[in-house]
Amino acid sequence: MKPTLLVVDGHSLAYRAFYALPVDSFSTRDGQHTNAIHGFLSMLLMLLRNEKPTHLAVAFDTSRQSFRTREYTEYKANRSETPQEFKGQIGLLKEALRAMRITVLEKEDYEADDILATLATRGAAEGFDVLVVSGDRDTIQLVDDDVTLLYPNVQGVSQLKRYDAEAVVERYGVRPEQYPEVAALVGETSDNLPGITKVGEKTAVKWLGLYGSLDGILEHIDEIKGVVGDNLRRERENAIRNRRLNRLVRDLELDVEIPDLVARPMDEAAVRELFDRLEFKTLLDRVTKMAAESNGLTADGTAALSAEAEPAAAAPVPQALRGDELADWLARSTAAE
Structure with missing residues (x-):
């Protein structure tokens, strides 16, 4: 069985989560907004449970400036200013991912999609099944026999459409x-x-x-x-x-090789400290249950959820990855927190 590489566009999906979950319903007692972090991590847990990747990474943009804006100054110039409530969450999201010992990647002068393209190209060449998770349609160009795109097909990130080559043609x-x-x-x-x-x-x-x-x-x-x-x-x-x-860049020089992205046991103490600070009681329960099972890994090294976690969804049909149970869970956790 081939190993699975999961690569995620952090900015794209955190931004979708920010607008999908009410900002005023997700904030700490001291006023830190957390809806983008909460929604993103909920989606990530769903992916870990359903896909069980052996290797994973999350990529972020460094800024709105890149080689593309130098070539065409109007590139993305129509986008509104990023809300302050969102800006303050990206650093905390990266901190959460690092506490979970998930590799976070950025590359000055390039976009997150270029990092995904490079990792997907390398992963496929090294014998991996590659899953690209992004809300940017430019990533459709990466799909082939070894690379599948998981694309949000509704507002938010709780339901992901599975695009293999056949689904793209359809x-x-x-x-x-x-x-x-x-x-x-x-x-x-x-x-x-x-x-x-x-x-x-x-x-x-x-x-x-x-x-x-x-x-x-x-x-x-x-x-x-x-x-x-x-x-x-x-x-x-x-x-x-x-x-x-x-055209996405497929040959970036990165500080990591594909084997460096292997799923690793999380730093449970760091996760607990951060999630307590963010007042993520329900999410903390879920992640610590994950850690309880071989410290977040199964015997074969794949990322896993505990058997005590919520029942897994039925196996996805070939063309769709369903996240209905996550949407229900999000509604319950909103009320609880």
């Missing part, structure tokens, strides 16, 4: 490696990348079906008729720039 009509070319033509509002005027997903997929790639489309640009053809000829540089920017 949803988008193109192979995973072609998805960034669809995005390049259509544009990506969340990244402030304008595409070709009046070119939607269906048109982009049709062109890719005819010509195979963005390069192929541009080689046959004079054959494309109508208003959209005129727009493509006039705005082709938008698509070329977008494709350059949405």
